[in-house]
Amino acid sequence: MGDKKIICCGTVLATIDEAKNFSAKMIEILQRSTNWGDEQAAMNYLVYENLLDIENIVELNCYSGNILTAGMFYKNHLITIDDEKILRGDGGVPAAVHQYTWYPELTQLVNKIYREKDFQPDENFSDLPSMLDQIICTANVDKIDYAHILFTKYLYGKNFSGYGNKLLTLWEIISDKNISPQKIF
Numbered sequence: 643m644g645d646k647k648i649i650c651c652g653t654v655l656a657t658i659d660e661a662k663n664f665s666a667k668m669i670e671i672l673q674r675s676t677n678w679g680d681e682q683a684a685m686n687y688l689v690y691e692n693l694l695d696i697e698n699i700v701e702l703n704c705y706s707g708n709i710l711t712a713g714m715f716y717k718n719h720l721i722t723i724d725d726e727k728i729l730r731g732d733g734g735v736p737a738a739v740h741q742y743t744w745y746p747e748l749t750q751l752v753n754k755i756y757r758e759k760d761f762q763p764d765e766n767f768s769d770l771p772s773m774l775d776q777i778i779c780t781a782n783v784d785k786i787d788y789a790h791i792l793f794t795k796y797l798y799g800k801n802f803s804g805y806g807n808k809l810l811t812l813w814e815i816i817s818d819k820n821i822s823p824q825k826i827f
Contacts, residue, residue, distance in 0.1 A: 643690050651685040653709045653740045660696050667694060705731035712748060713741035726755055773797055774808040781815045781826060790826045
């Protein structure tokens with residue numbers, strides 16, 4: 643596959659059934675061997691070997707599409723920041739910006755727009771990983787009492803098997819902020 647274009651798996655849009663299929667195949671291939679290195683290689687293998695039951699795999703255009711993958715785009719185009727918005731090459735505002743942390747000015751803008759404002763978590767979650775993400779975001783913006791309420795209301799007594807990375811992230815946030823774990827858990 644060395645001569646093939648690298649497909650970025652940082653942002654994937656799919657129907658629910660396609661996402662389930664894709665995730666199952668990724669897990670299967672990554673568990674089969676430790677030689678893959680990461681999900682990027684596995685995804686490219688699955689796509690180029692036509693092992694996904696997905697009819698339409700489409701490359702998104704960073705210059706005019708809804709997803710701006712900053713890492714690749716920034717090498718060839720100037721990313722414009724105007725009126726607290728990140729603009730893609732055609733002047734439009736993308737729906738999502740992937741790899742913004744690669745560039746300090748984009749990171750500062752994202753922090754200013756989203757992290758420094760009064761973050762309000764979305765309680766309309768449908769699964770354990772989504773709720774853990776909400777608690778992580780809430781703790782990250784110092785809303786520790788609210789994170790504790792969410793944890794005890796929705797997650798107390800749940801089985802966290804398989805969610806160690808998310809719990810570790812939450813633990814690191816509260817440790818960095820010198821907060822007692824009992825404040826959340």
